[in-house]
Amino acid sequence: MFGLISLTAVSIGLKGERIDSPTVAAGLYWTVEFFTAMSALSRSFVREEDSRTGTALRLTAPPAAVYLGKLAFNLALILVLNLLLAPGFLLLVNRTLKSGVLLAVTSLVGAFSLAAASTILGAMAARAGSRSALFAVLAFPVLLPILVPAIHATAVAFGAPGAAGDDLRFITSYGMMCIVSALMLFPYVWWA
Amino acid sequence: MNQYSRSLRGAVVLLLALAIFVGPLAFVYLQPAVGFQDPPAARILVFHLPMAWLCTLWFIAAAVYAVIYLRSRRLIDDHASARAAGIGLLCCVLTTVTGSLFAHTQWGSWWNWDPRETSIFYLLLIYGAYFALRGSVEDPVRRGQFSAVYALLAFLVMPFLIFVVPRIYPSLHPSKANLAPSYWSVLLITLVGTGVFLVWVFRVLCAADRVTSESADLSVGVLRPTLIADERGTEKTLVSDNHPDGVIRSDDGLSTRR
Numbered sequence: 436m437f438g439l440i441s442l443t444a445v446s447i448g449l450k451g452e453r454i455d456s457p458t459v460a461a462g463l464y465w466t467v468e469f470f471t472a473m474s475a476l477s478r479s480f481v482r483e484e485d486s487r488t489g490t491a492l493r494l495t496a497p498p499a500a501v502y503l504g505k506l507a508f509n510l511a512l513i514l515v516l517n518l519l520l521a522p523g524f525l526l527l528v529n530r531t532l533k534s535g536v537l538l539a540v541t542s543l544v545g546a547f548s549l550a551a552a553s554t555i556l557g558a559m560a561a562r563a564g565s566r567s568a569l570f571a572v573l574a575f576p577v578l579l580p581i582l583v584p585a586i587h588a589t590a591v592a593f594g595a596p597g598a599a600g601d602d603l604r605f606i607t608s609y610g611m612m613c614i615v616s617a618l619m620l621f622p623y624v625w626w627a
Numbered sequence: 628m629n630q631y632s633r634s635l636r637g638a639v640v641l642l643l644a645l646a647i648f649v650g651p652l653a654f655v656y657l658q659p660a661v662g663f664q665d666p667p668a669a670r671i672l673v674f675h676l677p678m679a680w681l682c683t684l685w686f687i688a689a690a691v692y693a694v695i696y697l698r699s700r701r702l703i704d705d706h707a708s709a710r711a712a713g714i715g716l717l718c719c720v721l722t723t724v725t726g727s728l729f730a731h732t733q734w735g736s737w738w739n740w741d742p743r744e745t746s747i748f749y750l751l752l753i754y755g756a757y758f759a760l761r762g763s764v765e766d767p768v769r770r771g772q773f774s775a776v777y778a779l780l781a782f783l784v785m786p787f788l789i790f791v792v793p794r795i796y797p798s799l800h801p802s803k804a805n806l807a808p809s810y811w812s813v814l815l816i817t818l819v820g821t822g823v824f825l826v827w828v829f830r831v832l833c834a835a836d837r838v839t840s841e842s843a844d845l846s847v848g849v850l851r852p853t854l855i856a857d858e859r860g861t862e863k864t865l866v867s868d869n870h871p872d873g874v875i876r877s878d879d880g881l882s883t884r885r
Binding site for chain 1: 697745749752753755756759760763764768769772773775776777779780781783784787788791
């Protein structure tokens with residue numbers, strides 16, 4: 436719903452005008468994507484703590500299994516959001532694509548990195564006070580380095596000149612670094 | 628500590644404080660920087676570079692203390708990590724301010740999202756979030772664990788921001804600069820003087836934390852209960868010798884009394 440509301444707000448603001456600059460269009464796309472992810476990705480651990488199933492999970496499952504399970508859920512959630520947001524954005528913003536494959540790959544690796552970093556941060560925020568606000572505060576600085584290359588790669592997909600190879604490599608390596616470090620650090624968060 | 632070593636320590640701190648102020652004085656007497664658009668104002672780089680390096684070093688120190696805390700579980704190590712992050716944040720703010728001043732004089736814009744400017748802004752956000760996290764967790768042990776994990780995550784993010792991003796995207800920052808020997812000497816004096824002065828500030832803050840922790844019966848962060856047996860030798864009770872009402876509470880909610 437948040438993604439739909441954001442898209443609607445952008446489209447109403449544009450009043451049917453076409454965004455000529457691919458960079459501006461890419462920036463708007465990732466703004467909607469980011470804010471939608473921030474509202475969605477913290478829910479998995481918050482739900483565990485609210486329903487008090489977290490304790491049972493701590494007793495029965497190793498931390499790595501919990502992290503990877505939540506990561507898979509967050510990744511699936513972000514991918515579904517992308518499937519809804521991308522066509523909606525193209526329709527409501529009247530934007531044409533130069534390379535649909537590049538947009539799909541950028542969305543995929545971006546979703547991978549978003550989920551990788553936000554899973555462990557969601558676990559921390561769920562067990563602290565002011566959860567939803569704290570999750571956004573914790574996640575934005577860690578996730579913002581993905582934003583610049585993702586916007587550049589999406590702009591190339593929308594028709595901007597240049598290549599997106601370096602951007603995709605950066606996002607992928609960042610996501611892998613987040614997963615490896617989160618797997619090492621998650622037990623300290625889970626057992627706190 | 629005898630009076631001689633106290634005097635020596637005071638003299639060293641005074642010399643280091645003077646070394647910090649040599650930088651501003653030398654700024655007045657250094658020749659204008661050749662090759663920059665505004666040579667007199669470009670001399671601010673003798674502050675900007677040391678602050679940037681110290682910012683990175685203090686963040687590394689915060690991560691090191693975070694690792695030490697996760698292994699030792701002593702709250703004093705968590706406090707040290709927080710103090711190091713605080714000093715790193717101060718250096719980060721000074722780096723941002725001096726960099727913004729340099730950008731305005733050199734490129735006519737206070738802020739233009741150059742990759743290095745963006746990186747230092749991200750670092751500011753990360754360490755602001757670190758202190759927001761510390762402020763939102765009341766339990767000291769959980770706060771220490773979460774803060775340590777976040778500090779380590781931020782430490783792992785840092786190489787991407789400082790070393791990778793500026794090399795992927797075109798940056799207005801020069802990749803290498805040939806500085807005159809006079810510039811190198813002022814830069815190194817500022818770096819060493821400020822760095823060692825901040826180490827002294829860090830040690831004072833950690834000593835204050837240690838005193839505060841002991842007075843709050845945290846005993847440098849580790850509760851040390853003692854098991855005693857009753858007269859029959861069967862029932863055992865956890866007691867504390869130095870808590871005012873003889874009751875201590877552990878983090879799992881168990882209470883014990885004298």
